[in-house]
Amino acid sequence: xSTASDQPRAGYFGPYGGQFVPETLxxxxxxxxxxFAAAMDDADFRAELDRCWRQIAGRPSEMYFARRLTERCGxxxxxxxxxxxxxxxxxxxxxxxxxxxxxxxMGKQRVIAETGAGQHGVATATAAxxxxxxxxxxxxxxxxxxxxxxxxxxELLGARVIPVEIGQRTLKDATNQAMRDWMASxxxxxxxxxxxxxxxxxxxxxxxxxCCIGREARRQMLAAPGRLPDVIVACVGxxxxxxxxxxPMIDDDVRMVGVEAGGSGPALGKHAAxxxxxxxxxxxxxxxxxxxxxxxxxxxxxxxxxxxDYPGVGxxxxxxxxSGRVTYTSVTDSQALGxxxxxxxxxxxxxxxxxxxxxxxxxxxAADMSGDEIILVNLSGRGDKxxxxxxxxxxxxxxxxx
Numbered sequence: 107x108s109t110a111s112d113q114p115r116a117g118y119f120g121p122y123g124g125q126f127v128p129e130t131l132x133x134x135x136x137x138x139x140x141x142f143a144a145a146m147d148d149a150d151f152r153a154e155l156d157r158c159w160r161q162i163a164g165r166p167s168e169m170y171f172a173r174r175l176t177e178r179c180g181x182x183x184x185x186x187x188x189x190x191x192x193x194x195x196x197x198x199x200x201x202x203x204x205x206x207x208x209x210x211x212m213g214k215q216r217v218i219a220e221t222g223a224g225q226h227g228v229a230t231a232t233a234a235x236x237x238x239x240x241x242x243x244x245x246x247x248x249x250x251x252x253x254x255x256x257x258x259x260x261e262l263l264g265a266r267v268i269p270v271e272i273g274q275r276t277l278k279d280a281t282n283q284a285m286r287d288w289m290a291s292x293x294x295x296x297x298x299x300x301x302x303x304x305x306x307x308x309x310x311x312x313x314x315x316x317c318c319i320g321r322e323a324r325r326q327m328l329a330a331p332g333r334l335p336d337v338i339v340a341c342v343g344x345x346x347x348x349x350x351x352x353x354p355m356i357d358d359d360v361r362m363v364g365v366e367a368g369g370s371g372p373a374l375g376k377h378a379a380x381x382x383x384x385x386x387x388x389x390x391x392x393x394x395x396x397x398x399x400x401x402x403x404x405x406x407x408x409x410x411x412x413x414x415d416y417p418g419v420g421x422x423x424x425x426x427x428x429s430g431r432v433t434y435t436s437v438t439d440s441q442a443l444g445x446x447x448x449x450x451x452x453x454x455x456x457x458x459x460x461x462x463x464x465x466x467x468x469x470x471x472a473a474d475m476s477g478d479e480i481i482l483v484n485l486s487g488r489g490d491k492x493x494x495x496x497x498x499x500x501x502x503x504x505x506x507x508x
Contacts, residue, residue, distance in 0.1 A: 203233050216241070
């Protein structure tokens with residue numbers, strides 16, 4: 107006989123998740139959870155979201171066989187789910203359109219967001235412009251330096267980009283500031299959180315808004331090449347693009363690999379490989395895995411990619427790791443840069459540095475697999491935003507080698 111303790115707790119994935127937030131946010135979270143559940147049962151809401159995905163985001167995104175990259179690697183066939191072809195250049199628009207519609211449903215007129223690589227900020231600013239919402243985006247000044255193009259794009263779209271000077275001046279610090287704003291303004295403001303992190307209902311809600319990736323990919327793979335892939339590979343920072351492609355096929359006989367930022371090495375502060383090298387803890391309102399120092403304080407992180415530069419990870423990923431359903435590994439800055447050049451020069455596709463981590467892992471695995479096996483890579487974003495940073499890195503490398 108089952109007992110109450112056997113039943114899954116709302117907002118939890120195994121032991122991970124929850125709502126570790128100040129009391130001032132509980133009403134806003136309860137309202138959001140109620141409205142999200144009602145919206146998912148509302149045929150009109152879902153129809154409007156589908157329309158937005160088609161007409162604004164440009165869905166469905168393409169399924170692409172990377173023939174020349176496959177030939178270069180040898181072994182398994184490499185397919186790309188082309189989220190880089192979405193309007194605004196990444197998967198982030200899928201989620202921001204859904205949350206903007208929820209904002210209107212709740213009768214609020216202002217949205218805020220955090221951003222690291224800038225793609226979530228651009229997607230939030232885009233959705234806000236479409237629906238006539240006021241929009242403020244918090245961004246660390248180090249990320250503003252690395253992602254100047256996206257700062258300009260947000261401003262052109264009418265958003266106010268608020269510089270964050272505290273801490274490492276990257277994604278964690280921007281999230282901290284956005285949470286502070288929300289605590290002071292939640293009656294009038296909705297926080298469009300960009301990943302499957304944070305307190306309930308965000309991990310479930312963001313995953314659901316990103317599941318269009320996996321549902322499309324499943325249909326596309328069954329249509330051509332005619333079967334599901336043997337392996338799906340996606341990069342993992344907070345984990346939204348990975349959750350979006352993994353969840354719809356989690357019950358299928360498909361191996362799944364999440365790729366974290368290995369940075370410049372395994373020493374604390376040199377990477378952002380939370381699931382590979384972190385420990386259980388609480389960050390930004392949820393229990394999951396966190397990179398921490400010996401005193402339990404959140405550790406500094408590093409990645410060549412601003413979007414993976416985060417010391418936490420979504421709680422559903424923590425549960426997938428605990429259960430063994432998904433394998434998590436890491437790729438170094440150098441390997442990600444190499445994959446960027448390889449994909450650019452074989453397929454004419456410049457990937458975001460975040461996505462390049464998944465490409466690097468897929469290239470490594472392909473060489474050890476047979477030619478009739480298939481690896482599907484979720485190409486979560488395009489690399490326009492990273493070109494200046496890549497050029498500077500390559501120039502420094504040439505100078506050091508010279």
